[in-house]
Amino acid sequence: MVSRRSIVGAVVAGLIATAIGIALSYAIHWFPVQASTQAHNTDAFYHVLVIASVPIFVLVVTVILYSVWKFRMKPGQELQDGPPIHGNTRLEVLWTAIPAALLLGLVSYSFVVLHENEKKPAGAEMIVNVTGQQFAWSYEYPRSVTGGAPLKTTKLYVPDNESVHFEIKSLDVIHAFWIPAFRLQIDAVPGITTSYRATPDRLGSYPVVCNLLCGVGHGLMRSTIHVVTPTAFQLWLKAQTSAPSSGA
């Protein structure tokens, strides 16, 4: 039967499991490296989600395991029934209101982070045009970046610490322009231009992945984004414009 001691034991076990779950969530390497300010925000938000989720999952599993342990049928009970409890209005109101409040709180917080990730930066912003086609990405640096003729290329270089506005088109079917290290993606849709902005904040080379089925070559439609120092970026740009054959 339900004893006070066993309930306390279950609560303690649940708390320990929650603590372990949250600790584990920090120990696991969920994400690839963070290479943009947006990635820092998104990952921090993800950890909030996990911290909110672990206790709910632990609660459900603890009640199941406790019930299996304490209330399983014992010899002699084959023909017995449990107590005819039909409900408890106060409890039902609680487990409607608390999850609703928690969920609305989380989704509101997600909008704050979303706004932070998408807002226009105070400083300068660079535009890069992205084009998806079966089965490759190509890029175009407009006049505002090159200072001369637009640069068409299959290589994607961006300077560190400057906001980049990717403007994305498709020539054939839908693709998705995903940079996992930035935690950002959007579809490349025929007929419209879609966009997102990212502020790279870590030097290095990161995968660019097509993340929407676009045909037989979908699995190999990958590219690389290189985050370099502003000086290196200018040098690269200069080298590309002076030797157009190396571009697309």
Next chain:
Amino acid sequence: MAAKLRAPGLYRAFFAFLLGIAFAAGLTWLVRMATGHATYHHFFSEEPIMAVSLISAPIFFLVGLGGFDYWIYWASGRPTRPEDHSSHGAYSWKDYFRINTDHKVIGIQYTVTAFFFLFVGGLMAMLMRIQLAQPGAEFVSANTYNGLFSVHASLLIFLFVIPVFAGLANYVLPLMIGAPDMAFPRLNALSYWLLPLAGLMMLLSFAAPGGAFADGWTAYAPLSIDAPIGQDFFSVGVQLAGASSIMTALNFLVTIITMRAPGMSFFRMPLLVWANFATSLLVVIATPFIAASQFFVLLDRGLGFNFFDAGKGGDVLMYQHVFWFYSHPAVYIMMLPGFGIISEIIAVKARKPIFGYRMMAFSLLAIVGLGFTVWAHHMFTSGMAAWIRIPMAITTCIIAVPTGIKIFSWLATLWRGILHLDTPMLFSLGFLATFTLGGISGVMLAMVVFDIHVSASYFIVAHIHYVLFGGSLMTIFAGVYYWFPKMTGRMYDERLGKWHFWSTFIFFNLTFGPMHVLGLQGMPRRVPTYSAKFADLNLLISIASFGLGLTTLIFLYNMVTSWRGGPRATSNPWRGMTIEWQVSSPPPIFNFDRIPTVVGGPYEYGVPGAVHGTFAPAPVPATVGGAAGGSGIVHRHTE
């Protein structure tokens, strides 16, 4: 032979099937002739014949089978036989292979057909996991791989999860509400026979020139518009499965509303009945939208309507809106009947009334309403107008509340009960754990800023399998074990059942758990190869998935041997109160010698002397009580 070709049945059906193809050839020939020499070099062309055949041959087949005989008799002014029960009930195994109007026969037809497609679809998953065991493998070509996951998903959604629930409910629901059959038995038979046609069509697409449809079960335009002819096998197959689904839903609605036994008010209905009532509302309202989306695709492909050609005024995103306006409610169509099954099992196996019965019913209706307000959460990264993301994220969070209510109510039902931990109960408890995880990852995906990273990645593959395998399939297994004695009159092997549960539970989590991490790490879905850094986890997943595949063989063996030679089942092995347990196992061909009277709630366990339904002589007209074959009798009772 000639007699067999005249009588309704499979012989006539196959003959009519060939006629259907000939009709398609003739029609396309006529149209091409009429359109003129200037346009066409050849008046016979394979592709149009094939495309028209896809529509005409199944209809001819159903006419040949006898699916429309009664209505043809009626329409042509020939005498109909309203009290003719010649096609009702199964007396030999052959009766399962013809038009049969008995809801119990149809229920078994549905369930067995659906499980056939589960095994086929599961086998395709095994082939995919062989391909994905290591990066860069060449076990199948990229095109075949794309076909495999597309057909896998289509079969398991349209030919397994949706119809298997319809099958179980077909068998159980009329018995539960004390009805002699469904409201429209002939329509019921027709809606079953559309299914094998839809399934075979999707399977046969592998034989089509250019291979199977290969752009996912979502078939996003414009990729699907220029795809080879295999795409038509999907577009038409979905129409057949969808029509079947709508007919069954109408049938359930009318049956539930008009054919409840005297005394069974709405709030005395078992929750399985409530669940199918809610599901049927969803099906009737939502399914026409996927039909529309696939008609758009057919017209674009066959006749150049340019609905989705951006260069010619088409709108690419419109496809996704129409598609998801069905396909989001569809995930509830694939879950609510499972909620009903779990409610039945947990009440009976915990020997307690369902905690908060009315809230359980209301939360189903809340899900029906809210289910239509969240579709664009599948499109957060689609490039649609950015503001739509905000209301859709909020509604997506709100719809988790009624689902949470159900989970908490089941937990409270367990509390202080007397738990019988046999196979149906183990699957129910396993469902509670895995479905909670699927629900949590679902709420995470509602958070736009997080969804922008993982949308369409392996995180989605993990989430969808936690809700459809860890959710729906767990409830289906639970339900099949629970009603197996009622449906077959035999008991299944409990030891094998437990083995099946534990092996499924472990391998399921090993297979789909790591996919969350793969998605977060940046692995896209629907790819036949991947970056080398994902190799270790993929190998683990492949090995676990083979284990998961093998576990279904335990289930298959248990079902087949128990059905053939298991111990005889009593009428009520679980001591359930609902009406289906008050008749023999299997039930009499016309269900009830006397229509039951309902005098109390369905889950009054532990209430001394409580009765739900009784066959004691009740104050109803004698014509009702004595009607052994009263399929035409509609008895309406209001309280």
